Every structure is written in C-alpha cells, then in structure tokens.
Amino acid sequence: MKLDDINFDAKHIWHPYTSMTKPIPAYPIVRASGVELELADGRKLIDGMASWWAVIHGYNHPVLNQAATQQLKKMSHIMFGGITHPSATALCRQLIDITDDKLECIFLADSGSVAVEVALKMSLQYWQARGEARHQFIALQRGYHGDTFGAMSVCDPENSMHSLYHGYLPKNFFVQAPQCGFYQQWQAATLLPLQKLLTKKAEKIAAIIVEPIVQGAGGMRIYHPNYLTAVRELCDHYNILLIADEIATGFGRTGKLFAYQYSAITPDILCLGKALTGGYVTLSATLTSRHIADTISKGKAGCFMHGPTFMGNPLACAIADANITLLRNSPWQKWVKDIETQLMDELFPLRDQEKVTDVRVLGAIGVVEMKNSVNVPELQRNFVAEGVWIRPFGKLIYLMPPYIITAPQLTKLTQAIKKIVIKL
Incomplete structure (x- = not known):
C-alpha cells in the first residue's frame, strides 16, 4: 500500500471500535500465509489473534x-x-x-x-x-x-x-x-x-x-x-x-x-x-x-x-x-493441547509480576489480565516492533493463535508479551 492509501484510510474508513477524529493506527497488511501477516514494507508478523478467533488453519490454506x-x-x-x-x-x-x-x-x-x-x-x-x-x-x-x-x-x-x-x-x-x-x-x-x-x-x-x-x-x-x-x-x-x-x-x-x-x-x-x-x-x-x-x-x-x-x-x-x-481430518486435539501446555509454561510465570492480576489458559486461549487498562496504540506499536500481531483490549493482553502455529512461533508471541508486561 502507498502512503496515500494509508492516509486515505485514516481519514475516511472506520475500523472496529475506533474514533474518526483520533483513529488508532491501522497497519497495512498486503498478504498473509500460514501464521504470518506481511506488512507493506515487507516485515512479517506472527499472528497471535487468528483474526479474532476465526483463522484456525492459518491463512491462504491450499485446501x-x-x-x-x-x-x-x-x-x-x-x-x-x-x-x-x-x-x-x-x-x-x-x-x-x-x-x-x-x-x-x-x-x-x-x-x-x-x-x-x-x-x-x-x-x-x-x-x-x-x-x-x-x-x-x-x-x-x-x-x-x-x-x-x-x-x-x-x-x-x-x-x-x-x-x-x-x-x-x-x-x-x-x-x-x-x-x-x-x-x-x-x-x-x-x-x-x-x-x-x-x-x-x-x-x-x-x-x-x-x-x-x-x-x-x-x-x-x-x-x-x-x-x-x-x-x-x-x-x-x-x-x-x-x-x-x-x-x-x-x-x-x-x-x-x-x-x-x-x-x-x-x-x-x-x-x-x-x-x-x-x-x-x-x-x-x-x-x-x-x-x-x-x-x-x-x-x-x-x-x-x-x-x-x-x-x-x-x-x-x-x-x-x-x-x-x-x-x-487433522490432529487438532494434539495441536490445541500442545498450545495449551506451552501457554501455561510460558505465561504462568507472569502471575508474579506486580502489575498482573491473573493469567488464564484453556486450550488455544491465553490471557494476561493487567491491574490497569493498557494503552492499546502504544502496545500495538511495541508488539509490531517485536514482529508479532497481538491486539490487547481493556486490561487484557491475550493470545488465540491459529492451531497450526509452531512452538518457536508461539514462543515469540509469549516472549513479546513477557517483555512488554515487564516494562509496563
């Protein structure tokens, strides 16, 4: 996408739960494959949101x-x-x-x-x-x-x-x-x-x-x-x-x-x-x-x-x-169980952080609840800088990745959360 397209978007296009006068930055994605989103500048982000629960098999699946x-x-x-x-x-x-x-x-x-x-x-x-x-x-x-x-x-x-x-x-x-x-x-x-x-x-x-x-x-x-x-x-x-x-x-x-x-x-x-x-x-x-x-x-x-x-x-x-x-026809039960186990191992230690209220995991859902509401645009920028796509809301920083995510990719998501939570 060209800069003109991004400016047009900010001026004319409403996004979910955003202001038209003070819009939250919308990051230009030009393609997606597997569990990765590609930005217009060529950077790739590991998607931790499965496009709001939906993309369970990843993007651009041949079947x-x-x-x-x-x-x-x-x-x-x-x-x-x-x-x-x-x-x-x-x-x-x-x-x-x-x-x-x-x-x-x-x-x-x-x-x-x-x-x-x-x-x-x-x-x-x-x-x-x-x-x-x-x-x-x-x-x-x-x-x-x-x-x-x-x-x-x-x-x-x-x-x-x-x-x-x-x-x-x-x-x-x-x-x-x-x-x-x-x-x-x-x-x-x-x-x-x-x-x-x-x-x-x-x-x-x-x-x-x-x-x-x-x-x-x-x-x-x-x-x-x-x-x-x-x-x-x-x-x-x-x-x-x-x-x-x-x-x-x-x-x-x-x-x-x-x-x-x-x-x-x-x-x-x-x-x-x-x-x-x-x-x-x-x-x-x-x-x-x-x-x-x-x-x-x-x-x-x-x-x-x-x-x-x-x-x-x-x-x-x-x-x-x-x-x-x-x-x-897939081993989805194993995939989800593996995600659950890894989320527990890698997110539960954040319970000890002073600014964290709770950490919850079930299946391919991982939630870090903060004591105070987070600054969504600021955290979004930080996550993108870490090479991941995670969209918090309210007091919650959470993951619900595609089931096909690999262990190293999931670790990159959890490590980005850990790094940012510790900084807050």
Whole structure:
C-alpha cells in the first residue's frame, strides 16, 4: 500500500471500535500465509489473534483456497428462498454430525451477531406458538453476544461496550457471572443469583443465553463446567430454553470441539460463527431441535420470520464444508493441547509480576489480565516492533493463535508479551 492509501484510510474508513477524529493506527497488511501477516514494507508478523478467533488453519490454506476456487467456477451466490444447493446440504450434514443429534434444524446466516438475533427470535416465536407470553431473556454479567440490537440487549449493560445504548434496548435480566474458575473447586453458591431470579421471574423468561465456559469480549473469563451443567438443569426444571453462544469458542478453540461438551449437556439452540469458514468469509449457523423448529412452524406466522439476503451463500458454505472436513481430518486435539501446555509454561510465570492480576489458559486461549487498562496504540506499536500481531483490549493482553502455529512461533508471541508486561 502507498502512503496515500494509508492516509486515505485514516481519514475516511472506520475500523472496529475506533474514533474518526483520533483513529488508532491501522497497519497495512498486503498478504498473509500460514501464521504470518506481511506488512507493506515487507516485515512479517506472527499472528497471535487468528483474526479474532476465526483463522484456525492459518491463512491462504491450499485446501480452503481450492474449495473457494471450485465453488467460484459454479456460482458465488444464489438466493436461498425457494432454492437449495449442494454446498449448503453438505455443510449442514457435517454440522449435525459434529454437534448433537438433537440439533437437527439449521438456519444459515451471515454473521455471529445475526446468529444470536436468530436464536433470540427462535425463542420468542417458540413461546408465542405455544401461547405463552415470554418476552425476556436471562444473560450473564460480563457477557458479550454481538453488536446488533437484539444481541446487544443480552450483553452486559453496564460493563460491556454497549452501555451507550442503555435505554434503547429491550429490558432483559442479568445475573452475576460465574465466580468459580475452570480449575478451581466447584462452589455451588455461584448459582444462587440465578436460582433466586428464576424463583421470581421464570414464567417471563423465554431463554437463558450463555457463552459456554469462556466469556470472550466481556473479560476472557474461564469458568467451571459445573456451572453450565447446573444451568441446563435449571432450564429443564423451569421449562426455559438454553441458548449456547459458541461463536467464539466453537471448532476446537477450548480443547473440546464445542465448549458446551465440557459439561456434557445439549443446548436447545446453538450459535456458531467465526471459525466456521476458517476465517475466509463471513457465515454463521444457528442450530436447534426438531421440536422447537416444528413448534415455531405451527405458530401464527406459519414459518420462522427471518431471511437474510446472503443466507446460505454457496461460496461461504463450500469453504465452511471444506474447513470442517480439514479440521476433522487433522490432529487438532494434539495441536490445541500442545498450545495449551506451552501457554501455561510460558505465561504462568507472569502471575508474579506486580502489575498482573491473573493469567488464564484453556486450550488455544491465553490471557494476561493487567491491574490497569493498557494503552492499546502504544502496545500495538511495541508488539509490531517485536514482529508479532497481538491486539490487547481493556486490561487484557491475550493470545488465540491459529492451531497450526509452531512452538518457536508461539514462543515469540509469549516472549513479546513477557517483555512488554515487564516494562509496563
């Protein structure tokens, strides 16, 4: 990229969560391959972010490139209304096969936020079809489920990035996030806030929505699997639907193919996205049971009332199908376990640093939580100078690299964090 292009970008193009008057510098990437991003000046950065959880197999993968090329020769897009195509059916067969036999009805949409919107609308239509006025949801404090309005309504209204919209959003219920960490001894008392709320409001609740095991943008908190097990039991007891938002955690990131599997439960509705296409193009899926789908279909509308223009996009579906096949045929469990072990070995010593609150690791996720918020532009410059791409937020410096990363490449990432944390 030319300097003129970079200046144009800074003046005219919005980037995620940035100011137009004081934009955070955007680094010009001209190509990517494996786990490396190449800057316009030729420098290469080891990517520790997998492009926000998505690029699990690395960039420019020949298998996924081939899937995209082959599909492009047939058609890149076709409307899904009244039409189907082989890529959609192949993908959905795999999704049913790798999740749970009970989750056999699939809605293909175009982003993670929309997958959550679909899940919320499914819940509302389900209860409407049953003749019950259940219009509210329960979510966890510190939870994050996306940027569209329905999704924002189940994000923490006080501690999330959506507090500015307080008053415009539907009123839902929020309970204290699980206080018992993944590796700690289980404390049933962490359920008390949810239990107390349900005794008073259960008849109003359409569904409980959670990020299984790992709360992402709300603080990268990793909680005990027994909490999710207990939430499933409470949903069954009070006849409430359970929505599992696995947009960030799905497809092996936590060490299980899906994080809800740590608790050996099945959600009523499952939201998938991000790594679904290996980071190539945007696509999401919302899966639910035959019972819920049939109940919705017998309701007043006679159908589920949602239908994005790019629903079931053939190009995205073809890449997603190839991506899942690639994952299933790879030793991804070993890769993720090796990453987890190395992250523990190389990041846990930072717990002794005075300015560090905690270090957390699960699967291919490593988090260093600082006591104070970090200066993102400054740390970004320092990380780029170290030859790595790590994007902190708030008090968190974290890693979620592609699964194919090598041990030396991962060490370069952890050493860059160590060097910068010690300097802070």
